[in-house]
Amino acid sequence: MLETLSSHAAFGGTQAFYRHESVACGGPMKVSVLLPPQCKEGPRPALYYLAGLTCTEETFVTKAGAQRVAAELGLVLVTCDTSPRSARFVGDDASWDFGQGAGFYLDATEAPWSAVYRMETYVTRELIEAVEATLSIDRTRRGIFGHSMGGHGALSLSLRHPGLYHSVSAFAPICSPSRVPWGEKAFSHYLGSDREAWKAHDTVELLRTRRFPSKVLIDQGLGDKFLSRELSPDLLEEACRASGQDLVLRRHEGYDHSYYFIATFIEDHLRHHARELAPR
Amino acid sequence: MLETLSSHAAFGGTQAFYRHESVACGGPMKVSVLLPPQCKEGPRPALYYLAGLTCTEETFVTKAGAQRVAAELGLVLVTCDTSPRSARFVGDDASWDFGQGAGFYLDATEAPWSAVYRMETYVTRELIEAVEATLSIDRTRRGIFGHSMGGHGALSLSLRHPGLYHSVSAFAPICSPSRVPWGEKAFSHYLGSDREAWKAHDTVELLRTRRFPSKVLIDQGLGDKFLSRELSPDLLEEACRASGQDLVLRRHEGYDHSYYFIATFIEDHLRHHARELAPR
DSSP states (O other), rough: OOOOEEEEEEETTEEEEEEEEEEOOOOOOOOEEOOOOOTTSEEEEEEEOOOOOOOOOOOHHSSSOOOHOOOOOOOOEEOOSSOOOOSSOOOTTTTTBBTBBTTTBBOOOSTTTTGTTTHIIIIIIIIHHHHHHHHEEEEEEEEEEEETTTHHHHHHHHSSSSTOOEEEESOOOOSOOSSHHHHHHHHHHHHHHHHHHHHOOOOHHTTTOOOOHHHHHHHHTTTTTTTTIIEEEEEEEHHHHTTOEEEEEEOOOOOOHHHHHHHHHHHHHHHHHHHHOOOO | OOOOEEEEETTEEEEEEEEEETTTEEEEEEEEEEEEEGGOOOSSSEEEEEEETTTTTTTHHHHHHHHHHHHHHEEEEEOOOOOOOOOOOOOTTTTTBTTTOOOSSSSSOSSTTTTOOHHHHHHHIIHHHHHHHHSEEEEEEEEEEEETTTHHHHHHHHHHHHTOEEEEEEEEEOOOOOGGHHHHHHHHHHSSSSSHHHHOOHHHHTTOOOOSSOOOEEEEETTTTTIIIIOOHHHHHHHHHHTTEEEEEETTTTTSSSSSHHHHHHHHHHHHHHHHSSOO
């Protein structure tokens, strides 16, 4: 099911890159997986990472420095690509914030995108099935986290699929895509012009009726150039307060939107997930 | 002297990218520097990293995961490029192991390379002067380390410049370039056909008459595809034994030549340098 592209010893475990067929995305998709050393003894919980605009399955693996602590804690790290890559459409590479590298972790309903821009089905069904069928992964405990567009993905998918994920966190997430330029551009193309339909993919809106599976950890840099225009952490904070959702939102002076920010705080996120995913 | 290209908060310190003019290399060169938080209080020792074939000043910064421990230990990390980049010559990009990205950390003596392929002068003089003149760096304690071609650079430059560096280590270094294909190709073009002249840039040969400033740490993966053809750690071990040089050479089952290998063992190298650079 998973075809191995490459495999590297890392921190006593293995950092592997795979390819597999996706029906939802209409062709092969690439996946990276860190298998911690504990997988040799038995299945371990997996933590799914969703990357931001322009990234691939390789970005987090290369830049976040997550393997050390994941190998210590016995967490499998799974990272996928940020859009379908096989089928191509006119305009899908005209800008860096839409189309290729910008799937927004939803199933498009508007042509032509609806044919294969189905990242929600891919992430929540096909990806999980592929790695759980093949690798030493505990099927009862899953975490999800992400950065920026992938933070939106982690937050919204965990709300939209109750019971699927058991721990959630995000770095600089797009908290309310239906209200900001990145989200307006993507949603209008993928979901059409009816803004009511957008709310089902907007974390702040979803929190009116839904709750996360456990306490949520969010880190946000205050030197992030996208903060005021695209990210809306204040709205998330307000929505969590209104619904009684347990949230730890940390604001960090001077930190920007880069993987240097992620690398600085990745250890806290991995320990957060390990705690929330621990057998009770 | 250093023009800032970008700067990112990281682990309480700053990961910065600079450009500066190099006379030796005939034009601007790029440099990356991690300034640990301790630099705000006073000068800290700097550790110079030399990268391998095809890399740039960015590779180590992105992939090695070194910032966390350097920020803890108060070590400045300086990384430069792997060749001059401004002047271009016919054939300098014909292969990945010669010319662009493959300066071998020596001053070429053969035309046309001798005009600007002068990475030894650049690394041991201009780079040090540029960062020490501008940043909060302790001028009395310097370390040097590197990977593959950069491991050759770290080992040979520390032997060729007694007193300049006070601690040394390497990941999968080319220990005896004058005896292996990578070195033969580079040295014959940069230094000419007289193999006697090559010995002055060959760590194993230099060890006949010289010693490192302190104990040397080397890590080598046994799953490294370049090991038997290019790296010769056995010759280094033998030369150190013959000369009474204190060497810790660790061989690691399954690890390859990649930055996953480096990331796995980077913490040990940084702690090695911090120990050797500590005030006595």
